[in-house]
Amino acid sequence: MSTEVNxxxxxxxxxxxxxxxxxxxxxxxxxxxxxxVIVLLIVVVSVARKGLPALxxxxxxxxxxxxxxxxxxxxxxxxxTLIMTGMATLIAVPVGVLIAIFNTExxxxxxxxxxxxxxxxxxxxxxxxxxxxxxxxxxxxxxxxAIAASIGLSIVMVPLIARATEEVLVLVPASLREAGMxxxxxxxxxVVTVILPTAVGGIxxxxxxxxxxxxxETAPLxxxxxxxxxxxxxxxxxxxxxxxxxxxxxxxxxxxxxQQTAWAAALVLMAGVLIMGIIGRALSLRTRRQIERAR
Amino acid sequence: MLLRGLAGAAALTVAIVLVLIAxxxxxxxGDAISAFGLGFITSTEWNAVTNQFGALDLIWGTAVTSLxxxxxxxxxxxxxxxFLSELAPRRLRAPVGALVELLAAIPSVVLGLWGILVMxxxxxxxxxxxxxxxxxxxxxxxxxxxNVGLLPACLVLTIMVVPIVASISRExxxxxxxxxxxxxxxxxxxxxxxxxxxxxxxxxxGLVAAVILGLARALGEAIAVSQTIGGALGRPTSIFxxxxxxxxxxxxxxQGAATSLQTSSLAYLATILLVFSLVANISAQLIVRRIRxxxxxx
Numbered sequence: 212m213s214t215e216v217n218x219x220x221x222x223x224x225x226x227x228x229x230x231x232x233x234x235x236x237x238x239x240x241x242x243x244x245x246x247x248v249i250v251l252l253i254v255v256v257s258v259a260r261k262g263l264p265a266l267x268x269x270x271x272x273x274x275x276x277x278x279x280x281x282x283x284x285x286x287x288x289x290x291x292t293l294i295m296t297g298m299a300t301l302i303a304v305p306v307g308v309l310i311a312i313f314n315t316e317x318x319x320x321x322x323x324x325x326x327x328x329x330x331x332x333x334x335x336x337x338x339x340x341x342x343x344x345x346x347x348x349x350x351x352x353x354x355x356x357a358i359a360a361s362i363g364l365s366i367v368m369v370p371l372i373a374r375a376t377e378e379v380l381v382l383v384p385a386s387l388r389e390a391g392m393x394x395x396x397x398x399x400x401x402v403v404t405v406i407l408p409t410a411v412g413g414i415x416x417x418x419x420x421x422x423x424x425x426x427x428e429t430a431p432l433x434x435x436x437x438x439x440x441x442x443x444x445x446x447x448x449x450x451x452x453x454x455x456x457x458x459x460x461x462x463x464x465x466x467x468x469x470q471q472t473a474w475a476a477a478l479v480l481m482a483g484v485l486i487m488g489i490i491g492r493a494l495s496l497r498t499r500r501q502i503e504r505a506r
Numbered sequence: 507m508l509l510r511g512l513a514g515a516a517a518l519t520v521a522i523v524l525v526l527i528a529x530x531x532x533x534x535x536g537d538a539i540s541a542f543g544l545g546f547i548t549s550t551e552w553n554a555v556t557n558q559f560g561a562l563d564l565i566w567g568t569a570v571t572s573l574x575x576x577x578x579x580x581x582x583x584x585x586x587x588x589f590l591s592e593l594a595p596r597r598l599r600a601p602v603g604a605l606v607e608l609l610a611a612i613p614s615v616v617l618g619l620w621g622i623l624v625m626x627x628x629x630x631x632x633x634x635x636x637x638x639x640x641x642x643x644x645x646x647x648x649x650x651x652x653n654v655g656l657l658p659a660c661l662v663l664t665i666m667v668v669p670i671v672a673s674i675s676r677e678x679x680x681x682x683x684x685x686x687x688x689x690x691x692x693x694x695x696x697x698x699x700x701x702x703x704x705x706x707x708x709x710x711x712g713l714v715a716a717v718i719l720g721l722a723r724a725l726g727e728a729i730a731v732s733q734t735i736g737g738a739l740g741r742p743t744s745i746f747x748x749x750x751x752x753x754x755x756x757x758x759x760x761q762g763a764a765t766s767l768q769t770s771s772l773a774y775l776a777t778i779l780l781v782f783s784l785v786a787n788i789s790a791q792l793i794v795r796r797i798r799x800x801x802x803x804x
Binding site for chain 2: 229230232233236237239240241243244246247248250251254257258261305306307309310312313314316317318324326328329330331332333335336337338339340341342343344346347348366369370373398399402403423424426427428429430433434437455458459462463470473474477480481484485488489492
């Protein structure tokens with residue numbers, strides 16, 4: 212019997228070092244992911260812990276009480292956020308979906324490429340700048356209003372809806388499109404009766420994600436809907452209270468009662484936004500699977 | 507025909523809105539531009555009583571907070587991208603990826619609230635004194651600990667930038683052809699060596715674009731920064747000091763400026779901010795476009 216060792220099993224110091232470096236780098240990458248998840252948990256848990264004690268029926272059904280008094284709620288802010296986000300959605304969904312249809316069905320490639328560039332750049336405009344823009348365009352001379360704020364929010368939403376809708380429209384199998392046109396339908400008719408129904412799940416997802424984003428936006432409201440009555444306002448030509456602005460103002464207040472309100476409002480907002488985010492994600496997975504099955 | 511017209515009109519509208527944003531913001535800044543000219547950029551004054559306004563401290567604050575946040579966020583974000591694309595067990599990829607994306611979904615005003623009332627006090631009583639005692643000889647860590655200032659603002663920005671850069675990095679690493687990865691591993695590379703010598707060089711252009719997009723996000727954040735940075739003029743040498751950024755100064759003064767020149771100066775700040783973010787976003791888009799053309803995909 213020879214005593215020579217199998218050369219493949221020799222472990223040189225260099226090989227050991229390479230393996231060690233590899234293991235360390237894999238550990239670093241793993242801990243980075245763990246860190247991100249921990250930060251998410253810390254934020255969610257501390258908002259929940261600080262917000263829950265202040266949540267009661269009054270919080271949803273009463274308006275804020277004057278400084279120094281206890282009790283009250285943020286009914287006016289909840290109503291304001293629902294109305295302003297709702298109006299922004301009514302503006303942004305048709306515009307966003309039409310842009311996506313333009314890009315996938317009608318535009319020449321170079322034009323579509325340009326529209327995509329514009330959407331990406333618009334998505335990158337700081338929301339505080341959008342606030343200043345709406346201030347100059349609609350607030351100066353007319354005063355603050357919910358409608359001005361909604362238009363600002365819709366500018367934040369349009370790029371999100373357009374890009375996400377376009378991604379779903381291109382997934383619709385070409386065979387469906389050809390079948391529609393082969394039956395003699397015009398391009399527009401094919402879009403309305405074949406393509407949009409197939410992609411509707413994706414459009415809903417895009418809308419949910421955009422609504423979640425707009426509901427939490429503060430900056431576009433600062434100059435457009437920040438001076439409001441301490442009551443529920445339903446006239447869209449007047450400024451309305453909102454959940455994000457309540458959090459923003461109360462977070463910088465030295466009063467513990469105000470901070471408590473801020474935490475509870477943050478809990479309501481965060482719960483809404485995260486639930487919408489999770490629903491949106493689940494729906495988008497389902498739509499993708501459905502469209503893939505249709506192929 | 508009708509649908510085509512409507513769709514075209516919608517596309518045209520966004521282009522017009524983008525131009526209109528630039529026009530309206532610059533238009534409002536008109537008074538301040540004619541009063542201070544380019545000197546606005548190099549002046550450190552912000553005084554409503556003397557009606558003198560300048561942006562230097564704010565540009566400085568914007569640059570320092572964004573760069574510091576990027577320095578912290580980029581390595582973490584790329585590492586997360588690698589974890590999600592190359593290392594994580596298949597079953598973990600989707601849920602961990604979703605959690606990282608949820609981090610991006612937290613409204614900035616909520617993150618700012620947490621930053622000022624939870625993280626700030628924690629930094630003030632635990633982290634900053636420790637840094638001060640052990641590293642206080644470096645001016646960066648000198649000064650008095652505080653619950654607001656550059657450090658909490660940078661950390662909040664880091665939390666906002668990480669998910670953006672991480673999800674783009676993940677897509678980039680996913681796009682590296684499996685053949686290349688397998689080839690490298692078959693030659694005997696460890697996984698890290700494959701990443702370093704094959705994957706990262708393949709996507710380096712895309713990573714640059716991802717970093718620029720992260721920078722644009724950090725530059726433009728008004729709300730969370732104004733809640734945590736302390737809202738003071740000046741260029742502190744210590745990361746415990748208070749400062750202000752272009753975006754946070756605009757947000758702070760929403761309750762009404764004392765003079766019309768001050769309002770106009772806020773629009774001037776918005777103009778500078780808009781230029782920064784346009785430059786960052788357009789250059790990131792151009793990089794992405796060049797890469798796509800090279801790879802022969804859309």
